[in-house]
Amino acid sequence: MGLILAFAVILLSTCWFLWYSRKAVFDRLPPGPRPLPFLKSRQELRQTRQWEALDDLHRQYGPLVGMTWGGRPAVLIGKREIAKDLFGKRGSIYSSRARLVMGLDIMTGGDHVFFLPYGPKWKKLSRIQATFLNRPAVKHYRPLQELESLHTLQDLLHSDDYEACFSRFQASLTHALAYGTRLHSATDPQLTELENIARTFISAATNSHWMVDSFPILKYVPACLAPWKRFGQQIHAQTVSLFQGKMAVAEHTRSWNWVKHIRALKHTSGVTDHEMVYVIGSIYQAGVGIITATLRLFIMACVLHPEAVKAAQDELDRVVGSDRLPTLNDLGHLPYVEAFVKEVLRWRPLVLAATHSVTQDDDYRGYRIPRHAVILSNQWAMDMDREVWDSPEQFRPDRWMSDRKRMPSAFGLGQRMCAGQYMAMESLLIMASRMLWAFTFEHAWEGGKRVEIDSWAFHEESLFLVPKPYRARIQPRDPHRLHVIQSTWQAAEKDIDPLLDQIGREIHTASA
Secondary structure, three states: OHHHHHHHHHHHHHHHHHHHHHHHHHHOOOOOOOOOOOOOOOHHHOOOOHHHHHHHHHHHHOOEEEEEEOOEEEEEEOOHHHHHHHHHHOHHHHOEOOOOHHHHHHOOOOOOOOOOOOOHHHHHHHHHHHHHHOHHHHHOOHHHHHHHHHHHHHHHHHOOOHHHHHHHHHHHHHHHHHHOOOOOOOOOHHHHHHHHHHHHHHHHHOOOOOHHHHOHHHHHOOHHHOHHHHHHHHHHHHHHHHHHHHHHHHOOOOOOOHHHHHHHOHHHOOOOHHHHHHHHHHHHHHHHHHHHHHHHHHHHHHHHOHHHHHHHHHHHHHHOOOOOOOOHHHHHHOHHHHHHHHHHHHHOOOEOEEEEEOOOOEEEOOEEEOOOOEEEEEHHHHHOOOOOOOOOOOOOHHHHOOOOOOOOHHHOOHHHOOOOHHHHHHHHHHHHHHHHHHEEEEEOEEOOEEOOOOOOOEEEEOOEEEEOOOOEEEEEOOHHHHHHHHHHHHHOOOOOHHHHHHHHHHHHHHHO
16 A cells, blocks of 8 residues: 555655646746646637637737647747748747657658758768759749640640649649659659659648657557557658659660769768668658648639739730749749739648758747747738738739849748758749730639639648638630640650750859
């Protein structure tokens, strides 16, 4: 009896100490919802629309909200100037990631660039990505982006499944640059396999309910006793097998590609094949889905806001005319088209909140932010901030015209900004400018009735939003533009080997 009593006293004392320590941490956080002792609390966000829950927190507690995320102290940021302070001016301590054991250790073997904490490995792999994703390098990809966008216009003439057309566009562009071969059809089995793995990975890796993320010691539980661990290991094995196979093929293609580029870099002699899988594969996983979803939002905006479409088409007609397609070199003379794309990114942010972690205790605005706290940058709140944007719920591209250098928050801030932001932006711009030049955008009709579009209808995948399917009618603006698309496609050189070799030479010359 005495032993049992002693054990009970020790257990209660330990629980009290943990609760008191936890309370001391939360007492110095910014105001916000407080969890019950020892319980993981995300009850504030468990609503149908997470962006509304996040907005409610800011309305109730202010621009800095203290809360828990996966059982850990967290701070939710709702103002861009605060995010710039922490991720920019204090970026040396706010550029890490919250430890996701499932996403980093189990599902990616510790090498996924997005999930890596701030440190030597992240710096090494990020520097490698920057050699082929920086702004100067991306400019050399323009001929390939124009070929893929031309292919997509041709696809849109013959298919109502514009989501599949957009998915093929960005997947083929990335696949050609990474591995040296294009994906010629939306029904290509390679595309299906890539999409399935990317979708499964993103959904699982960003799931904030894995118990192992709250209790990392669980990662040592044998896989035979942990179905979740077997699931993560299976995704890891499938991903590595797929991308290592593509890397092997890429090394024997005739032309330049990212795999050969990385192998040739002097400072990458110590990079393993496993690291290369995720240096390149992470770009595909992150980029294709976001670009596809954003282009779906673009079509939605075009249907719902014909006045903005007319302004963009008037600009295109003045600058480009009707006898040729716009190119990326025209963009310097198309400020409204560029503003249109930026407004799509602001109008319906697809990333609700970007997650960072702080590497040491920090005092900010009178609050103590503890080491390893999760820092959530609420991009939805920033893009809908009434103190920054006039009537933020309205779609108004003209709000971007006064400062063309200003970028939407979709790509993040600080050292953890999206590595592929320049390539993503140019992909969106070439597709948007060419679709605006080529097509009209209208509601679909069924049974004599117009099919309405709900611009707030999203599937929620952790902190990501994906527009729900909707119907629209996309038609050529006139027969002449239809002829220009078809004749340009027929005349286009579709052998990309010379194109890739030219890209490789230009990047090598620029970096020499």
